[in-house]
Amino acid sequence: MTTLLRLHDYPLSGNCFKVRQLLAWLAVPYEAVPVDFYPGRAHKSAAFLAQLNPLGQIPVIEDEGFVLRDAQAILVYLASRHDARRRWYPDDPKLRGQVAMWLATADEITRTASAARLH
Template sequence: MTALLKLYDYPLSGNCFKVRQMLSWLGVAYEAVPVDFYPGREHKSAAFLANVNPLGQLPVIDDDGFVLRDAQAILVYLASRHDAQHRWYPNDAKLRGQVAMWLATADEITRTASAARLHDALGYHHLDIDACRSGARAVFRVLDDHLAEQASAGLRWLAAGPEPTIADLACFPYVALAGEGGISLDEFPALRHWVWDFRHLPGFIGMSGIFPAGPA
């Protein structure tokens, strides 16, 4: 009997949210393994580093003995394995290239906007908050300009296809949570519209700070 997929999870992590949302959309049952990220810093414990992730980061999945870390890598894996329609990770070579490009951008969002949120919300005061916020605004400007160009071509999402992909899911949470790091989206209208569209997708589950949209 195949073991239930395990997700090493922290409810307030935007990166963990990405995986929970993908599992929900794909209809994949899983077992959440809570990790006391804050204040317990369990992800930095000797046991976690030795047995789960030597980098001391979340999320991590264990799929019947196959252990995979990094939120973006996990999204690729889950979509490749469980999405028979290839909606979330399209087969088209150009679309896949675009998705990969925006997955790398998601890492930059984590490095900047997520770090600003850690500083403000969880007391990570050793971080250079000015650098985090300026870096986040720079990457948000790239996203906003791109989404404005997409809209002018009649497209709503980061890749050039008609449907959202794992690229959108990878970039979404720490954009939507930017205010918790002292970063306003007021100057990024296309980005705000994209966040609104994403929150209105069928089956959106949300997390603390990013609630599912109500009826239109």
């Protein structure tokens, strides 16, 4: 029996949104695990740091015992594992390079938007 992929999630996080969006596009069933990011700071708790992400950041996924942090790494993992047609993370090196470039750009946009929201 396979277990559902678990996404440690905060609804207002742009990085969590990116992961939720790809999960939806790939039709991957998952369990959302709410993280009391604000005001609870659950992502900085001793348990979260020890078990899920020593950097205290979200999103984090758990997939059959495999724990992965960082939105961009999670997107690559999900596309590699769940997209048999390779539309989201192609095998071609040039296209893969373009995907990496987009991921870096999207990370910067999300980071600055999140920083602006927090301030």
